[in-house]
Amino acid sequence: MPKDPKPLQTFSSENEHIITRRNFIQSSYALVGGMMLYSPYAIASDPQRVVAQDRDHQWFHQPLRIMHTVLRETDASDYDARVVVDYVLQSGANALCVNAGGIVDFWQNPFSAGNINPFMGKRDILAEISAACKDKGIRLLGRVDFRGVLPEVYEKHPDWFAKNHDQRPMMMTYTRPHLHMACYSGEYRNDYANKYIAQVIQDYGLDGIWHNSPGFDNICYCIHCQTGYKEYNGQNLPLLNESSHEELDMYMGWKRQEADRYMDRIKKTIKSFGEDKVYTAEVFSMYEVGRRVNNGIDLKNAFDHFDILVSVAFLTENTEHIHYEDFNYANSIIKFLKSAAPEREAVVMYGGNGTSHRLVIEPSLDVKVWLWEILSMGGRFWNCYFTNVPPVAYDTRNAFVESDANHFVKEHEEILAQHAPVAKIGIYYSRSTRLHYRNDLVEGDRFGEAIRGMETVLIENHIPHDFILDEQVNAEKLKKYTLILLPNVQCMSDLEISLIKEYVRKGGKIIATYESSMYDQEGRGREDFGLSEVFGVNYKGEKWNTRRDTYQFIRNKDHPLVIDEAGRTQLLHLAGYTLKTRAKPESGTLCVLVPTVHNQPPDKAWVEELSSDFPTIVHNRFGQGESIYFAYQPDVIAQQMGHPDARSLLFRAVLELAGSATMVETNAPSSVHIGLTASLLNKGQYVLSLVNTSGGKRPLRELLPVRDIEVKLDLGKATLKKSRVLKSQGELQIRAEGNHVVLEIEKLEDFAAVFLET
Structure with missing residues (x-):
């Protein structure tokens, strides 16, 4: 102990x-x-x-430790609110999220679209747990889910739900049984959902609402969506597989607007019962790209509407090929959320059981480390169990796995309240670049790999950092950082470029890789880098596949980035893709591309000249500041294969420019x-x-x-x-x-x- x-x-x-x-x-x-x-x-x-x-110090601004029981229908048969509350208290949690309903109702719902749990009989599970929580001073959130309904509910109100282009009902096929989907414009997600939420808050004294799966994918052609889109731009709804990218992007502008209005209605209903009532839902992965037509709920919507920022991040996901998420992802999420809204509680929803195999535990040690990673950046915990509470689950081995972390926060609650990460180095996060990755890119890498590679180098070298979100960037924010990192930030607006230029001109420092600033905020290509003057290079119109048989030649052997290696090697590793560039006369070229040295036959594995005129690493001074630009992808290499040259070069670049800001x-x-x-x-x-x-x-x-x-x-x-x-x-x-x-x-x-x- x-x-x-x-x-x-x-x-x-x-x-x-x-x-x-x-x-x-x-x-x-x-x-x-x-x-x-x-x-x-x-x-x-x-x-x-x-x-x-x-200054209002609402309860949800204090350190949260939330227990979440996602009840199955059958859990109602022997549900015991006292057991649940005892677990919440013993585990050190201070709030509980429990089913209200939507797909299946855990209260005696009188509305026509209700679907009362058949295993509940005349009981009212929500009433029982509400009374038990109030008796022990536990905050209670109600889980609602309005993404779809069972066929028997659909038959009562078929005009409330989403329709395909041929007016057949739109079905949710990843569920068993299949559900009839509800769009943002229809009656079910609007009048009915708000009436539902108002009823459960009023009757059961809930402290807030957890809005499960608030998004709606695809294109709905119900009368409400057709009318709304026509009013928006005078056009008919596009066809997913026939319309142009421009038409689909226009549709997404409307869909984001509708999603925003939908969530705003829900929040106003909740807040009509008092400002202490919480509205929250999951914040989607900071690396999720999605399809060209997605659900329209983006991170910005979450920051605008949710009182608690919750990112769903289990150690494993519900996929066929399972891997364990890197530990540092847990603290990266918190850094990201706190960078956007430091005053709000940033919470990771995890599970003592997983999402891939919900009925058995996740590895216990990994779960504990995951929680400490979250806590180390000022984050909190939302333990989501899919089978009642751990002591009465099929697999009880992870019961109380969260207790050490919860009780630590509880014991030091006054000290830990309202904390945010501290850093003088910021990783630039570009939403427009994330959206650009919906296109078919030659490189084939996924959005986030460059960010993760850069962050891995910082974390393994114990260098504090946080994120700079492009939607919040301004001159005052940039001034707080000694060094800004641009890990393949492809898409930047003219305003962003102007702000970065002025930041460097006045003494700021940046490290940038590959295609940073080569596109505008809409993903339209530029002829040259928007930050060409800052990088000290010009783009020469070619992109080379340097994944095989390619190297860098060290030209400036005395530079701090390469001096440790220069006495022992002329060549450094190169992989990924490389841009053809030319260094400006005043900039300093550290390394250059080596002409391809073919692997086979080994007898012919040589070239006449190792050096070339095409730089791979350039150190440039601009105004009172400076930059180091990599014409290739060392951050992606660090993430995908981890070659020491890529990691060492990035680390030394940070040391060279950040100085004491590494701390x-x-x-x-x-x-x-x-x-x-x-x-x-x-x-x-x-x-x-x-x-x-x-x-x-x-x-x-x-x-x-x-x-x-x-x-x-x-x-x-x-x-x-x-x-x-x-x-x-x-x-x-x-x-x-x-x-x-x-x-x-x-x-x-x-x-x-x-x-x-x-």
Whole structure:
């Protein structure tokens, strides 16, 4: 069991301090110990604005630990609200989400489109759990699902639902049984859904609504959609397999508008019962591209409407070919959500059981590490079980798997409230680039691979960072970052390009790869890079497949990016695709493309000249700032195959341009991940976290403790006033060395965290 935390400890800057705790962290850019701690670190939004918005301190702005029971019809037969509530309390959760209904109702729904659970009899499951939660002070959310209905409900109101072009009912074929789909314009998702939600909030005193699967795919041709689209642009609805991309894109503009209006109606209904009533649904994957015609609910809609930002991210997905998601994806999600809306709780919906095999557990160690990863960036937990609650499921092995993380948050709730990641390095996230990936691209890579590769390099080298969302970018936001990374940010508007240029001109620094700025925000190609002046190169109209038998020749052997290798090799690895470019006279070429050296026959594997005139890496100064541009895809290579040349070059580029903004030096292995968050409510308060993922092949069989960690933190200026170890597993020594803090950590088992106040 963890030891009780010791009281806050006051430090003086002259002395070395030793703290003993059950576990502390290896570190990050923390602010510690008896030193001066400077905090010009970027938090995704203006802290003063955030604090002003959050003065009402609604319950859903506090650290959330949500239990979610997705009940099956048969669970109603022996449902025991007391067992559910006991589990919520013992596991350390403070809110419960439970079925209200839609497809199947778990209350005595009197409406004509209702479908009361036949296994419930005359009972009212929603009433029972509502009363039990109120008795114990547990917040209760109702799960509603209006994506479709069973045939017997459809027959009562066939004009409420979606229609194909030939006016046959539109069916949801991935469900068993198939459901009749409901569109955004029809009666079912609108008048009926809002009447339904108002009834369950009023009658059962719900604290909010979880809107399950709010999206609607495909094109509906019901009379409501036909009329609405005609009013929108005077045209008929397009045909999916016959209309042009332009016509389909126009349709999607209308569909996004309808989705937005649909969610706005739902939210207004919920908020009519009080501002403390929550509206939330899943925020879709930051890497999901979708089809040209998708459901029209994008991340921006979620940020605009949902009180709690919830991203569904299970360790495994419901696919035929199953893999375990990288641990760092859990904290990436939180960084992304907090970058967009730091004042809101950012929550990952995971499962002690999976989505691929719902009736058996996910590997327990992986689940625990997943939770610590989420917490390390200021995120919270939403445990979704698909078979009642864990103690009464078929497989109970993961019952209480979330307890350590939940109770940690509960114990330190006051400290952890309203935290967001801190960073001076930002990864540029482009929504227009994501949409551009709906097209058939020559490279064949998926959107997000460049971002993930870049982030992997940062995480494994313990460099704090967050995201800069293109929809929120402005000059003030960019000024908060020492270094901005453009991982193949293909699509950029003229305004974005102007802002980046001015940022670099005034002293900012960027690293960019491959086709960054080669297209406008609509995906229309440019003749040259929009940021050509900043990169110091011109595009020469060709894209080369350099996946095989290609290399880079080191031209500038003294440059910091290559000096360590230059004495031992003339060539560096090259893969992926490469753009044909020419360096501007004033820019500095580090490496150039080698003409293809064919692999076979080996006797002929040579070329007359290794060098060429086509740069692969260019270091350029622009105004008071500078850039490093890669004409190929080192970020994608880092993600797909992980060759050390790609990772080393990206890492050294960051070191070269970021300087002290990397904030940390450590001997910790890459399997130890570091998080630093700052309070938005109390200036100068921070939490520094370490997560150990050392364990070999996934899923983990065991966690291997990491010992004798040293961390050197560059903190700038600010005096540390108080410190408190929140969780640790060994001796911790803290000492000041000039403008740095040095941490010596005896042992890290799974997770460690420390509170710091300056």
